[in-house]
Amino acid sequence: MTAETDAAPDLPFWKRKPLEAMSAEEWESLCDGCGRCCLVKLQDEDTEAIAYTDIGCQLLDDFGCHCRDYPNRQAQVPDCVRLTPEVVRTLAWLPPSCGYRLIAEGRDLYWWHPLVSGDRDTVHAAGVSVRGRVAALEDELPLEDFVDHMVRWPLRLPKGAASRRRKTRSA
Numbered sequence: 001m002t003a004e005t006d007a008a009p010d011l012p013f014w015k016r017k018p019l020e021a022m023s024a025e026e027w028e029s030l031c032d033g034c035g036r037c038c039l040v041k042l043q044d045e046d047t048e049a050i051a052y053t054d055i056g057c058q059l060l061d062d063f064g065c066h067c068r069d070y071p072n073r074q075a076q077v078p079d080c081v082r083l084t085p086e087v088v089r090t091l092a093w094l095p096p097s098c099g100y101r102l103i104a105e106g107r108d109l110y111w112w113h114p115l116v117s118g119d120r121d122t123v124h125a126a127g128v129s130v131r132g133r134v135a136a137l138e139d140e141l142p143l144e145d146f147v148d149h150m151v152r153w154p155l156r157l158p159k160g161a162a163s164r165r166r167k168t169r170s171a
């Protein structure tokens, strides 16, 4: 999957276009709406290792799992990372389930991605989204408490989230 080809016009756009060739609408639709990247991350000052927490960004809607002010997100949250093809390829902390990361790595989207399922709720049903897993938003806790909220699950695929994809693909 390195370039769009006329030989496969029936393939969905994410299987035939490189990230750089996608329209703005296609690019935005690659986000599955999981909200994982909107969890606060902590960086170790010595090792520079990044750890996720189960604390949400101040703008995260922790039920809908989306940004409450997406168009103005960087004005409100200056360290919100704007994803571009180049950024996606260099960020080590994007979750393994992230649609951008999957396509950048030459992989396919999972069965629960809304582009595949046609349903924005499947990302929640599969247990991939942060719904029900956000302990607090960042403006609800003192900074010194953040370290107690470090979690590993945002960098893992939930059990069963991949297997139904295999069943679906082999059907």
Ligand code: SF4
Binding pocket: 030, 031, 032, 033, 034, 035, 036, 037, 038, 083, 094, 095, 097, 098, 099, 100
């Ligand atoms: S981790 Fe990826 S798919 Fe999930 S909300 Fe962030 S950008 Fe979208």
Ligand code: SF4
Binding pocket: 037, 038, 039, 057, 058, 059, 060, 061, 066, 067, 068, 069, 070, 073, 074, 077, 080, 081
């Ligand atoms: S500003 Fe919005 S998009 Fe950026 S991290 Fe916060 S909730 Fe997510």
